[in-house]
Amino acid sequence: MGRSPCCDEIGLKKGPWTPDEDKKLTEFIQKHGHGSWRLLPKFAGLNRCGKSCRLRWTNYLRPDIRRGNFSEEEEKHIVDLHSVLGNKWSLIAARLPGRTDNEIKNYWNTHLRKKLLRIGIDPVTHMPRTDLNLLGSLSSLLADANFRNWSNLNNVLKLQADAALLARMQLVQKLIQVLTNAPTSNLDLTGLLGSASLGNHQLSDLLQLSRLYEGLSNSSLSVHGSIQMPSSLPNLSFQSLLNNNQACTNSRLSLDGDVAASENGTESNGFSADSFVFPTSNTTSPLLPASPDAHTDQTQGPITLSNVSSTSAPFEAWKDLNLDDLSSDCGWKDILDQMSWSSA
DNA sequence: AACCCACTCAACCGCGACGCA
DNA sequence: TTGCGTCGCGGTTGAGTGGGT
Numbered sequence: 001m002g003r004s005p006c007c008d009e010i011g012l013k014k015g016p017w018t019p020d021e022d023k024k025l026t027e028f029i030q031k032h033g034h035g036s037w038r039l040l041p042k043f044a045g046l047n048r049c050g051k052s053c054r055l056r057w058t059n060y061l062r063p064d065i066r067r068g069n070f071s072e073e074e075e076k077h078i079v080d081l082h083s084v085l086g087n088k089w090s091l092i093a094a095r096l097p098g099r100t101d102n103e104i105k106n107y108w109n110t111h112l113r114k115k116l117l118r119i120g121i122d123p124v125t126h127m128p129r130t131d132l133n134l135l136g137s138l139s140s141l142l143a144d145a146n147f148r149n150w151s152n153l154n155n156v157l158k159l160q161a162d163a164a165l166l167a168r169m170q171l172v173q174k175l176i177q178v179l180t181n182a183p184t185s186n187l188d189l190t191g192l193l194g195s196a197s198l199g200n201h202q203l204s205d206l207l208q209l210s211r212l213y214e215g216l217s218n219s220s221l222s223v224h225g226s227i228q229m230p231s232s233l234p235n236l237s238f239q240s241l242l243n244n245n246q247a248c249t250n251s252r253l254s255l256d257g258d259v260a261a262s263e264n265g266t267e268s269n270g271f272s273a274d275s276f277v278f279p280t281s282n283t284t285s286p287l288l289p290a291s292p293d294a295h296t297d298q299t300q301g302p303i304t305l306s307n308v309s310s311t312s313a314p315f316e317a318w319k320d321l322n323l324d325d326l327s328s329d330c331g332w333k334d335i336l337d338q339m340s341w342s343s344a
Numbered sequence: 345a346a347c348c349c350a351c352t353c354a355a356c357c358g359c360g361a362c363g364c365a
Numbered sequence: 366t367t368g369c370g371t372c373g374c375g376g377t378t379g380a381g382t383g384g385g386t
Contacts, residue, residue: 014356015354015380016354016355016357016380016381017355018373036371036372037371038370038371038372050371050372051356051371051372051373052355052356053359054372054373055354055355055356056354056355058373059354059355060354060355087375087376089374089375089376090373090375100356101373101374102353102355102375103353103354103361105352105375105376106352106354107353109353109376110351110352113350130359150362180377215359263368298362324384
């Protein structure tokens with residue numbers, strides 16, 4: 001919408017602030033509050049635009065700002081939060097008392113991002129990088145003395161990524177439960193999809209969620225395999241999809257044991273009541289098993305959700321989130337935006 | 345001492361969101 | 366509903382700084 005004209009005005013000072021300007025701004029705000037940022041510089045006797053004043057105050061002069069180096073605890077917290085929130089610096093800053101979004105953003109870009117890259121973690125996805133020269137990354141990791149206190153950082157970060165995935169899976173589970181009004185965690189969708197209670201939009205949304213769930217579970221299994229799926233995640237049963245013509249039409253599902261050609265000529269996958277394959281374009285993996293015996297870390301033994309959350313905070317961070325936070329994640333935003341029922 | 349280069353971080357810019365008339 | 370003013374956010378810039386040669 002409308003652009004603030006204040007910074008376009010000619011004659012306003014730009015660049016570094018002088019101690020005198022800082023003093024004027026601080027004294028004025030302490031006495032009167034900031035009120036309208038646009039009018040503030042005029043009343044405070046500053047030849048600056050309101051935007052510049054706000055920035056100077058919020059990022060530097062505010063009395064509750066904590067200066068100095070980031071502690072290890074803060075670093076880990078930032079990584080945790082970033083794995084869930086992405087580049088939502090203001091949200092991250094809100095969970096780190098005394099730190100500003102600008103400070104965290106700078107620290108991320110100059111330190112943390114590089115650290116993650118060095119140890120082979122993609123700082124965007126928080127997944128292990130796939131474009132690595134493994135030997136090169138190993139040597140650089142070994143050479144990185146900065147991580148002496150995070151000796152197991154690689155594992156910790158993998159767990160974080162896993163935990164973030166699981167958190168998302170749990171969210172999808174919740175959404176499915178809301179959509180289907182299913183009371184139990186062991187969700188059996190038999191009959192639900194065929195029932196008259198589900199409208200076209202809901203059916204479509206449910207299928208979309210199902211694909212999302214599958215994508216997440218595939219990521220968890222194929223990329224990491226270091227985490228044990230918690231029993232709280234649903235053992236989804238999609239047998240009723242077999243009998244639902246609309247679902248088959250919408251999603252180009254094929255039936256158990258059958259292989260049906262889809263419109264583009266590729267084959268989709270069969271599924272049964274015990275396992276199923278979502279109608280994604282190129283995956284053949286079944287839904288993750290709910291068995292606690294599956295997918296244990298070879299060297300450290302099974303990792304349960306409880307001890308994952310004790311070593312990494314995404315679950316803690318997740319508790320603080322609302323759907324607005326989640327919807328900022330582009331893929332998730334699409335999903336949530338398209339849910340015609342979510343606001344109903 | 346002079347220069348170069350990499351790095352840091354305060355500050356700026358552009359945009360979207362929101363409130364209000 | 367529309368348009369305007371304002372705020373706040375995230376990405377980017379560039380001056381300052383420190384280390385290496």
